[in-house]
Amino acid sequence: CGRGPGGCRGGRTDMALRCAASLAAGRQPRGELARLSRRCSAASPGAALGPPRRSPIMLLFFLVAEVEMPEDKPSEHWHSVTLPKVVGSWFSLANQVIKQILKGIKKPFTEVIKANIGDAHAMGQRPITFLRQVVALCTYPNLLDSPSFPEDAKKRARRILQGCGGNSLGSYTASQGINCIREDVASYIERRDGGVPADPDNIYLTTGASDGISAILKILISGGGKSRTGVMIPIPQYPLYSAAISELDAIQVNYYLDEENCWALNVNELRRALNEAKAYCNPKVLCIINPGNPTGQVQNRKCIEDVIHFAWEEKLFLLADEVYQDNVYSEGCQFHSFKKILYEMGPEYYNNVELASFHSTSKGYMGECGYRGGYMEVINLHPEIKGQLVKLLSVRLCPPVSGQAAMDIVVNPPVPGEESYAQFIKEKESVLNNLAKKAKLTEDMFNKIPGVHCNPLQGAMYAFPRIFIPSKAIEEAKAHKMAPDMFYCMKLLEETGICVVPGSGFGQREGTYHFRMTILPPVEKLKILLEKVKDFHIKFLEKYA
Known part of the structure; x- marks a missing residue:
């Protein structure tokens, strides 16, 4: 609503969100929100915020999706506040189809397979x-x-x-989490990293990894205009990052992973992105997702060393999203934590590079998404900033205590000689071996489909195949005001009941199209799913040839 620098769409993203939230809750805006909404009404005849004609939720969507940015901000580097496509409107569409099936509306399929999100237990994985x-x-x-x-x-x-x-x-617990669990996390990190020391005081238990990532970004983002903080993120990326950056009114700085080289991270690409971004912001944060989501690559040791050297050279704060550290499948691939490599590179790096690393109960072999357990380890943070971080975390009192307990078992599982070890290791290896089998199956089957190419699924729990979309289909998508891959995924859902996520929800190079699909369904269902995708894609190519 509103126009100009004083309106809630005149660069006032926070005002737009608060105004929208008030209306969605059935409340009229008050105080500054009310003044802004009246100013908006005067500036835009017919836009008065009376009883909305649209439903409150739809009005919230339009207000949020249509936030405008000031003209002096380069449009290609600024993004309106939007919900991640992974769990937003796309997920709602799948639920609508399910409701239609339950009402007896005939579809060319009997169930919707939600292959759009990494929810292991929802896909049948046993706890x-x-x-x-x-x-x-x-x-x-x-x-x-x-x-x-x-x-x-x-x-x-x-x-x-x-x-x-x-x-x-x-x-309630301490805002950083239960002390003994933080001690267990520190011990786990030391075991994982071959004796590299970890201080429980640098451990923060969080509401999943997402909570920690958002908190760190909040304390790192500052400045205005060309001095506003820039956050470097991989493309394709997990949409949490773009959403958090947008919410905090920071600058998203894209660097592209190399699809032709199994989604490798190239420091020359980091340097290009950094140098270009310096013209319009102050790049201070570098985010790495390893193993990758949605791309499933596992970065090698040399790559991590190069990234750390780059961060040291450019004085960047490193965010290492390592929630898939247990999910490594390909022979010759190994997970290396940024913390371990940083330490092994020597004191010049270890004592100076600021690093936050993240882990979670939601992925790995556990798949305990609903407990919302996680932790972050933050090193080399200035004491005053560390105090501000603790203060910020105190606002939400503490992370879910049951999630803290679940996180403790992830970092302090049964060991040889204990009563439960045999059953635990059998279950853990069964899950991981099953995922490795499904990763290979998915990769092989996708690469047998004409017009589809899938890089090796080295880790994580997703495939991100590249799909060829004919020009006629692209034109029809444009006629429907849809991205071509969104059009493709919509057709896939309508005709097969398979829900995947368009690659445009994660970012991709111009002119390329992808979708993300989880490999979590049971093997037999996954085979059926992949056969359906194959049949659909061949028919799609024939229809739009």
């Missing part, structure tokens, strides 16, 4: 028994007297409960 046992014991401590639970699970549950106020999972 890790030991993790659920410990969380159950923490949630209902009376079970500690039950002979049905193993002693190693009880031992961990008692330790976690002793760290909670009143020995209850229902109490």
